[in-house]
Amino acid sequence: MILQVALLACLVIVASGNLCCPRNGLQFSAFQDITFTNSSTTMRGLYFFVYDGVNQKYIVGDDRIATNFVGTGKTIYDYQTRTGYKIDSKARTCTKFPLQGNFEDQENICVPSGAVTLGPLFYGYNIDTLHARTYTYNSTTADGRQHTVYSTVTEDCVPIFTTKTTTGGPGGNSLYLLAYNNVFPGIKDMSVFDIPSYC
Structure with a gap:
C-alpha cells in the first residue's frame, strides 16, 4: 500500500509542459x-x-509481486474524459476520480520543459544498440519537498529508467527507482481499456 502511495505521489503534474x-x-x-x-x-x-498515445490513455496494473503475478486490478487514466477508474475485477469494485493536468504532463512518462540534457548514450552492441538520452531536472511536491530527477528515454522519448531522490518527509530522504522493461510496440488487446458495467 505504501508503494502505491509513493507511485501516485510520483505522478505529480508538472505544470510547465514537456520537453x-x-x-x-x-x-x-x-x-x-x-x-x-x-x-x-x-x-x-x-x-x-x-x-x-492515440486515445490519450494509460493503464497501471496491480503490483504483480504482491499478488503472486495474478493481478485482478488496474487503474485506467483516461485524459479524453479526464476521468480515472480504479478497478478490481475479482471484487467487482470500481472507484472513479477526476484527472488533473494534461496527458502529456505525466512526470513518469514525459520529461518536463526546463530539463537539462546530460548527453546521448546507448544500450546494447553494434546493430542492436538502443540510442537514448538522459535528462535531469528538479521539482517540488505539494508539501514543499524537493525532488532531483534523472530520466533516461529513447530517441522517440519512450521512458527507460528514472531515478528520483526526495529530501525530507516521513522516513527522511528517499530514493525512487522506476525501470521500464519488456517493452513492446502496440497494444495486443484494446479491451484492457474497457470500463466494466459496475463502474
Missing part, C-alpha cells in the same frame, strides 16, 4: 519495475503498464 514525450500516436506495453527506499523501509513492485 520530451512519446511521439503522438505511439502505443506500447511494458512492465514498470519500481523500488522505493528511505531510512525506515524498502519496497518493490512490478506493474503492468499500457500506454495509448
Whole structure:
C-alpha cells in the first residue's frame, strides 16, 4: 500500500509542459519495475503498464509481486474524459476520480520543459544498440519537498529508467527507482481499456 502511495505521489503534474514525450500516436506495453527506499523501509513492485498515445490513455496494473503475478486490478487514466477508474475485477469494485493536468504532463512518462540534457548514450552492441538520452531536472511536491530527477528515454522519448531522490518527509530522504522493461510496440488487446458495467 505504501508503494502505491509513493507511485501516485510520483505522478505529480508538472505544470510547465514537456520537453520530451512519446511521439503522438505511439502505443506500447511494458512492465514498470519500481523500488522505493528511505531510512525506515524498502519496497518493490512490478506493474503492468499500457500506454495509448492515440486515445490519450494509460493503464497501471496491480503490483504483480504482491499478488503472486495474478493481478485482478488496474487503474485506467483516461485524459479524453479526464476521468480515472480504479478497478478490481475479482471484487467487482470500481472507484472513479477526476484527472488533473494534461496527458502529456505525466512526470513518469514525459520529461518536463526546463530539463537539462546530460548527453546521448546507448544500450546494447553494434546493430542492436538502443540510442537514448538522459535528462535531469528538479521539482517540488505539494508539501514543499524537493525532488532531483534523472530520466533516461529513447530517441522517440519512450521512458527507460528514472531515478528520483526526495529530501525530507516521513522516513527522511528517499530514493525512487522506476525501470521500464519488456517493452513492446502496440497494444495486443484494446479491451484492457474497457470500463466494466459496475463502474
